[in-house]
Structure formats: C-alpha cells, structure tokens
Amino acid sequence: MAASDVKLLGARPSPFVNRVQFALNLKSIDHEFIPQNLAEKSELLLKSNPVHKKVPVLIHGDQPISESLVIVQYIDEVWSGPPSLLPSDPYDRATARFWAAYIDEKWFPLVRDLRNATDEQSKAAAVEKLFEGLKLLEDAFVNSSKGKGFFGGEKLGFLDIVLGCYLGWVRAGEIFTGLKILDETKTPALVGWAERFASHKAVDGVIPEPEELVNLIKKFQARAAAAADASSK
Amino acid sequence: MAEEVKLFRTWSSRYSLRIVWALKLKGIEYETIFEDLTNKSPSLLQYNPIHGKVPVLVHDGKPVCESLVILEYVDDTWKHNPLLPQDPYEKSMARFWANFGDDKLMKSIWQLFIAHEKDQDVAAVAALENLKIVEEQLKGKKFFHGETIGYLDLAFGWIANLVSIIEEIMSLKLVDGERFPHLSSWIQNFMDAPVIRDCWPPRDKMIIKYQVGREKHLAAATPK
Numbered sequence: 223m224a225a226s227d228v229k230l231l232g233a234r235p236s237p238f239v240n241r242v243q244f245a246l247n248l249k250s251i252d253h254e255f256i257p258q259n260l261a262e263k264s265e266l267l268l269k270s271n272p273v274h275k276k277v278p279v280l281i282h283g284d285q286p287i288s289e290s291l292v293i294v295q296y297i298d299e300v301w302s303g304p305p306s307l308l309p310s311d312p313y314d315r316a317t318a319r320f321w322a323a324y325i326d327e328k329w330f331p332l333v334r335d336l337r338n339a340t341d342e343q344s345k346a347a348a349v350e351k352l353f354e355g356l357k358l359l360e361d362a363f364v365n366s367s368k369g370k371g372f373f374g375g376e377k378l379g380f381l382d383i384v385l386g387c388y389l390g391w392v393r394a395g396e397i398f399t400g401l402k403i404l405d406e407t408k409t410p411a412l413v414g415w416a417e418r419f420a421s422h423k424a425v426d427g428v429i430p431e432p433e434e435l436v437n438l439i440k441k442f443q444a445r446a447a448a449a450a451d452a453s454s455k
Numbered sequence: 456m457a458e459e460v461k462l463f464r465t466w467s468s469r470y471s472l473r474i475v476w477a478l479k480l481k482g483i484e485y486e487t488i489f490e491d492l493t494n495k496s497p498s499l500l501q502y503n504p505i506h507g508k509v510p511v512l513v514h515d516g517k518p519v520c521e522s523l524v525i526l527e528y529v530d531d532t533w534k535h536n537p538l539l540p541q542d543p544y545e546k547s548m549a550r551f552w553a554n555f556g557d558d559k560l561m562k563s564i565w566q567l568f569i570a571h572e573k574d575q576d577v578a579a580v581a582a583l584e585n586l587k588i589v590e591e592q593l594k595g596k597k598f599f600h601g602e603t604i605g606y607l608d609l610a611f612g613w614i615a616n617l618v619s620i621i622e623e624i625m626s627l628k629l630v631d632g633e634r635f636p637h638l639s640s641w642i643q644n645f646m647d648a649p650v651i652r653d654c655w656p657p658r659d660k661m662i663i664k665y666q667v668g669r670e671k672h673l674a675a676a677t678p679k
Contacts, residue, residue, distance in 0.1 A: 291550075295550070296544070299546065313519070315531060
C-alpha cells in the first residue's frame with residue numbers, strides 16, 4: 223500500500239497522536255504525517271473530523287477515522303498480521319479495554335491537574351492522586367505482563383501504547399513540579415516498563431523531549447494567567 | 456461444560472440495560488443480581504473494586520466491567536448474531552459513535568436536565584445540536600446498522616426511554632417528529648422491538664427517581 227494511502231493528521235506533542243504513530247510504526251505501515259496547526263484548523267481536519275475537530279485523524283484511502291483508541295484498534299484489525307496489538311483472548315481484550323478507559327478517563331486527567339497546579343500545595347495533592355492511580359496500574363501491569371516486559375507480554379501491545387504515550391508528559395510534570403511521579407520505590411515494575419517502552423524502536427523519536435513539553439506547560443500557564451488577568455479587568 | 460453467566464445490575468441503570476439486551480439478543484442464559492448502590496454487596500466490590508459500579512458481567516467467575524467493554528466481550532465470546540459490523544471501518548464508526556453518545560450527547564442532555572431555568576436555553580442548544588448529529592446518522596436506516604438491531608442501537612438505547620421521561624418531567628419537547636423524523640422513527644422501532652420491549656424499567660418509578668434526582672441537583676446548585 224503506498225504511503226499516500228495512509229495519512230495521519232496530527233500534532234507532535236499530542237499523546238493521542240503519538241499512540242497512533244506507535245501503532246503505525248509497530249506494524250511498519252508507510253504513512254504520511256501531516257502536522258496540524260490546532261490554533262488554526264485546516265480544511266482537511268475540519269472535513270475529516272467535523273464532529274470533534276481534533277487530532278489524531280487517520281485517513282485510509284479516503285476514509286477518515288477519529289479517536290485514538292478507535293484508530294489503534296482499526297489499525298490492528300486492518301493490518302492484522304503480526305505483531306498483534308490487542309490480545310487474542312476475549313477476556314484479556316476486555317481487560318485491556320477496561321484499563322484503557324481507566325487511563326484516559328480517570329488517570330490522565332490527573333496529569334492535566336498537575337500541569338494546571340500553580341502552588342506547592344495543589345502540586346503535592348495532584349501528585350498524591352497520581353500515585354494512587356499508578357498503584358492500580360502497577361497491579362494491572364503485573365497481571366497483564368505475566369512476568370514479561372510489556373503489558374502485551376513479550377511484545378509491545380495495546381495497553382503499552384495507551385499508557386506509554388503519556389510518558390513524555392509525566393516526565394515533563396516531574397521536571398516542572400520537582401516532584402517524582404514514576405518512583406521506583408513505589409511502582410518499581412512500571413519504572414522498569416517505562417524504560418523498556420521508551421527505548422523500543424517503534425517509540426524512539428515519537429514522543430517530544432520532556433524539555434519541549436515543559437516549555438509547553440509554561441506557555442499554557444502563561445496564557446491561562448493572561449486570560450484570567452484580561453477577564454478580571 | 457455449563458457456562459455460568461451473572462449480571463450485576465440495578466433496576467434502573469441504563470448502562471446495565473445494554474447488557475440485558477445483548478444477552479437476550481444472543482439467547483444467553485444468565486443469573487441477575489440486583490444491587491442497591493447505596494449499600495453495595497461485597498461481591499460487587501470484589502468484582503469491580505476500581506469503580507464499584509454496575510453493570511458487571513461475571514463469566515465463569517471472571518468479571519468484566521464498563522458497559523461498552525462488556526458489549527464487545529459478549530460479541531467476541533458468543534459469535535452468533537453479531538452485534539458489531541464485521542468490516543473494520545464500519546466497526547470503527549460504531550465505536551466512534553458509541554463514544555459520542557456517552558461523552559457528548561448524554562452529557563449535554565443531562566446538563567439540560569439539571570439546568571436552572573435561566574441556563575436552560577443555552578443547555579438546550581448543545582443538546583439539540585448533538586441530537587441533530589445523531590439524526591443525520593439515521594438517515595435511510597431503520598436501525599443504526601441497517602435492518603436489524605446491533606451494537607449502536609444498544610449503545611443509544613437509553614435515548615428511547617430516557618428522553619421522553621426527561622420531556623415529561625421538564626414539560627418540554629426535545630425530540631419532535633418534525634425536526635427529528637429519523638430519530639423519532641428509530642425510537643418507535645426500538646421501543647417496540649420484541650427483544651427490547653419487555654426489558655424497560657417501570658416508567659412511573661423512573662419518573663419519580665429522575666424527578667427526585669433533578670430536585671437534589673437544582674437545590675445543591677442554587678446560589679445562596
């Protein structure tokens with residue numbers, strides 16, 4: 223299939239876009255990455271995802287697919303040869319989907335809370351909540367990996383992609399707050415996993431460097447402060 | 456080998472109903488455990504320690520949580536009468552729309568339901584916009600996937616029952632036949648479908664429950 227048949231509309235710092243990039247890399251799918259300016263959305267983006275107007279959008283042939291978890295499952299189903307991203311057993315698949323929902327709906331919003339925390343007290347409170355979630359994910363990892371290196375077992379799979387895409391932001395959060403989030407004394411299995419994940423060839427070069435993300439955090443906070451100032455005048 | 460299937464649910468949970476319908480469509484025998492969420496059973500907390508919510512499907516002792524995850528599990532495990540389309544693109548669309556239903560549509564209708572009078576107009580705009588999006592999806596189709604009931608009908612099934620309850624409590628019409636001809640037809644077809652029809656919770660009990668819930672929210676949100 224020619225590279226032009228598979229396009230990814232995305233933005234480099236978006237962990238949701240990164241997920242799709244991991245999946246495409248793991249499956250060795252040739253594709254064209256079309257960076258999007260989210261402050262000034264392109265015609266193509268608005269046409270391809272009229273409901274949410276967000277990235278990532280995968281365009282396969284002329285069919286657009288939106289929502290990162292939907293896209294990753296689509297990739298796994300269309301390019302169904304090895305490596306499989308989702309487990310083959312229905313119960314393991316359900317478990318993977320359950321944790322994906324937990325990570326996106328409950329856990330990652332806590333990382334965002336950390337990014338928005340401006341004083342020491344709220345930063346510490348945010349990190350505490352993150353730890354609680356990470357303890358659950360530590361158990362999930364131990365159960366899912368069955369003694370091997372990844373959530374997917376010997377190979378990187380769906381849940382590795384779903385959680386791994388946030389590692390850049392987690393690291394940026396640590397730098398920004400000066401607090402440890404992935405702590406080997408608290409979640410040793412996940413710390414080991416994070417190192418293995420980050421050095422995997424399908425992941426290498428996809429997630430922006432933490433320093434770049436720290437700068438983005440500072441920009442978000444500056445903009446939020448300016449908007450608050452402007453509206454209080 | 457006899458399979459053991461249990462479903463933890465409440466009498467009114469719209470998420471649990473999705474699983475009731477799915478199991479009925481697949482002809483799967485199961486045991487129902489009704490929960491009182493103000494007094495959760497040890498079993499529920501053991502099977503769903505993270506959220507403590509219903510529905511939970513327990514298949515041969517192994518729990519599956521989150522209604523859309525359970526629907527896919529049911530479809531993956533009992534392959535006859537498939538709920539999801541076979542084609543990967545159609546399947547993706549089904550998953551996308553189910554997410555939209557839960558994340559955007561349900562939230563906007565709920566926001567309207569608990570809005571104070573002064574905020575109702577704005578809340579209604581969002582709810583109606585989202586309903587219009589669903590209306591578009593139903594053009595030319597009896598059910599979301601065509602002629603027979605499938606995953607998306609189960610995912611959106613709550614509309615068929617809850618919207619009219621909300622309309623009655625608020626004395627307003629949200630889904631009228633003129634603006635929403637396809638959605639109105641779908642609601643009728645879905646309400647009346649043999650597999651679906653007998654599962655609805657008692658309407659009078661639902662009205663009371665939702666009325667009480669609404670009053671609580673309005674009282675809590677009233678500025679002092």
